[in-house]
Structures are given as C-alpha cells and as structure tokens.
Amino acid sequence: MRIIQEEAALRHFISEQRASGVRIGFVPTMGALHPGHISLVTKSREQTGLTVCSIFINPTQFNDPEDFRQYPVSVEADIAMLEAVACDVLFLPSVREMYPEGPANMPSFAFGYLETILEGAHRPGHFKGVGQVVNRLLDLVQPDTLFLGQKDYQQCAVISELLKQTQRDNLELVICPTYREPDGLAMSSRNRRLTDPQRAVAGVIYQCLVSILTKKDHADFLVVQKECWNLLQEKGFEPEYVALANAKSLDILNRYDGMQPMVALIAARLGEVRLIDNMLLQ
Numbered sequence: 292m293r294i295i296q297e298e299a300a301l302r303h304f305i306s307e308q309r310a311s312g313v314r315i316g317f318v319p320t321m322g323a324l325h326p327g328h329i330s331l332v333t334k335s336r337e338q339t340g341l342t343v344c345s346i347f348i349n350p351t352q353f354n355d356p357e358d359f360r361q362y363p364v365s366v367e368a369d370i371a372m373l374e375a376v377a378c379d380v381l382f383l384p385s386v387r388e389m390y391p392e393g394p395a396n397m398p399s400f401a402f403g404y405l406e407t408i409l410e411g412a413h414r415p416g417h418f419k420g421v422g423q424v425v426n427r428l429l430d431l432v433q434p435d436t437l438f439l440g441q442k443d444y445q446q447c448a449v450i451s452e453l454l455k456q457t458q459r460d461n462l463e464l465v466i467c468p469t470y471r472e473p474d475g476l477a478m479s480s481r482n483r484r485l486t487d488p489q490r491a492v493a494g495v496i497y498q499c500l501v502s503i504l505t506k507k508d509h510a511d512f513l514v515v516q517k518e519c520w521n522l523l524q525e526k527g528f529e530p531e532y533v534a535l536a537n538a539k540s541l542d543i544l545n546r547y548d549g550m551q552p553m554v555a556l557i558a559a560r561l562g563e564v565r566l567i568d569n570m571l572l573q
C-alpha cells in the first residue's frame with residue numbers, strides 16, 4: 292500500500308491514475324479502524340480499480356473539544372488492517388496539509404434543515420466541518436465512487452446534498468450497511484472508550500431500534516419512544532434523541548406512517564461516550 296501524506300504527491304499520483312483510465316473508489320475515515328470501515332474498503336476494492344482510504348481526524352467537525360482530545364488514534368494498527376485487505380493508497384494528511392490557509396479560508400457549505408435536526412441540533416457546527424473536509428478530500432482524491440456507512444445516516448444525507456451543491460453529478464455515492472458486534476452494537480471507533488460495564492449494556496441501543504421496527508404496524512410511536520427512552524435511562528444512558536423520520540427527507544414523524552419510507556435514529560451518551568445508531572423500518 293502506498294502511503295501519501297502530502298497534497299502535491301497525492302495530486303500527482305491521482306492524475307497519473309486518471310490518465311490511465313482507472314476508476315477510483317474513496318473511503319474517508321477518521322482512523323481507529325474496525326471491521327465496519329474495512330467493509331467499505333472491501334466494497335470499493337470490488338467495485339473500482341483503485342481504492343484510496345483517508346485517515347484524518349478533522350478538528351473542525353468536533354463541537355466538543357474533549358471528544359476531539361479523546362478521539363482514539365491507532366495509525367500503526369490501521370495501516371496493518373488496510374494492508375491486509377490490499378487497500379491501494381492511504382492518504383494520511385496533517386492539519387496543515389488539509390487547511391493550508393486555515394479552515395476559515397476554505398469553501399464552506401450550508402445544509403439548511405439538515406443542520407437543525409438530530410445530530411445537527413445536538414452538535415452545532417458539526418456538519419459545517421463535515422462538509423468542508425469532505426469537499427476538500429473530494430477535490431484532492433477526485434474519486435468516481437464514494438463509499439460511506441449507513442451508520443452515520445444523517446451524514447450520508449448531508450454529503451449527498453454537498454455533492455448536489457458542488458455539481459459532482461458524475462460521482463457515485465454508495466451507502467454500505469452498518470457492521471455490528473454480536474449483541475447488535477454498531478461498530479464505532481468510540482466504542483474503544485467504553486468501560487467493561489458500559490460495553491455490557493451498550494447493545495441496548497440496538498434493542499431499542501429493533502423494538503421500534505417490530506412495533507411499527509400496531510403501536511403508537513410516541514409510546515414506543517417513551518419505552519425506549521426509559522429503558523435507556525434505566526441502563527445508565529443519557530438519551531439525546533429517540534426519533535422517527537422520513538428516510539429520504541429526514542422530516543421528523545410523531546407517528547408510524549406505512550405510506551412513507553421510515554428510519555429510526557437514536558443518540559445517547561454512556562458516561563463520556565456519545566453513541567449513535569439507526570435502522571430503516573422495512
């Protein structure tokens with residue numbers, strides 16, 4: 292695997308590859324890789340001729356400085372995992388390489404409604420940072436296909452909107468299923484920060500999503516929402532939201548509606564760790 296840290300070297304390599312006509316797949320990450328990330332790399336290997344993975348812990352998307360400080364880093368192990376699945380390129384830039392003139396002087400995007408709900412409401416500024424870093428990475432990597440995880444459902448909607456705003460009409464977006472631990476906990480770099488007792492109850496978020504799904508044809512969503520909220524609290528979580536939304540527009544729903552595609556989304560804190568997950572109700 293080729294490891295590239297500088298913009299100039301990446302641009303040079305990518306222009307050579309593009310000239311040879313190879314299709315480029317891209318998997319942006321913040322590192323501390325786990326099998327969920329690797330599933331995206333594998334999908335890109337299957338569907339494109341050259342896979343670029345990036346690892347960059349983007350400071351501008353952290354609304355909570357403590358979360359940024361505590362974000363796990365394991366570059367050596369990440370490199371070994373990427374080599375094991377024959378990833379072609381790891382782009383590993385510094386903050387200076389990504390924001391040579393500072394983030395304030397880079398293009399910035401507004402996502403309207405999407406910034407006001409759920410993650411947008413609970414993490415002010417988060418999606419501005421995401422939009423900015425993904426735009427910069429796409430400029431550098433110039434992929435044909437971008438691979439994202441459904442785990443970050445609202446982020447997928449934001450990035451899809453970014454692609455529209457920046458007229459990247461030829462860039463294909465592939466959203467890959469959420470990889471889970473045996474108890475249903477969505478794999479996440481932040482799971483490493485859970486203590487053993489916290490890890491033992493963390494699967495409750497998934498149980499709540501399953502319960503929202505299985506009750507969709509006969510129950511009142513507001514009652515199910517309350518049950519989930521109470522269960523999470525009983526198990527030691529501080530829930531931030533337990534929500535039902537239109538799966539396309541993310542319009543918030545107060546009742547199940549079989550006429551619309553629906554998605555359930557949960558965010559909850561367990562001690563210092565903030566966990567999110569979602570499930571399509573199909």
Ligand code: AMP
Nearest residue numbers: 320321322327439440442443469470478
């Ligand atoms: P992150 O490093 O957390 O920013 O994630 C990088 C990419 O991996 C994003 O597109 C995530 O949605 C995706 N991802 C993270 N966790 C999972 C998972 N458990 N299953 C599938 N994709 C994931």
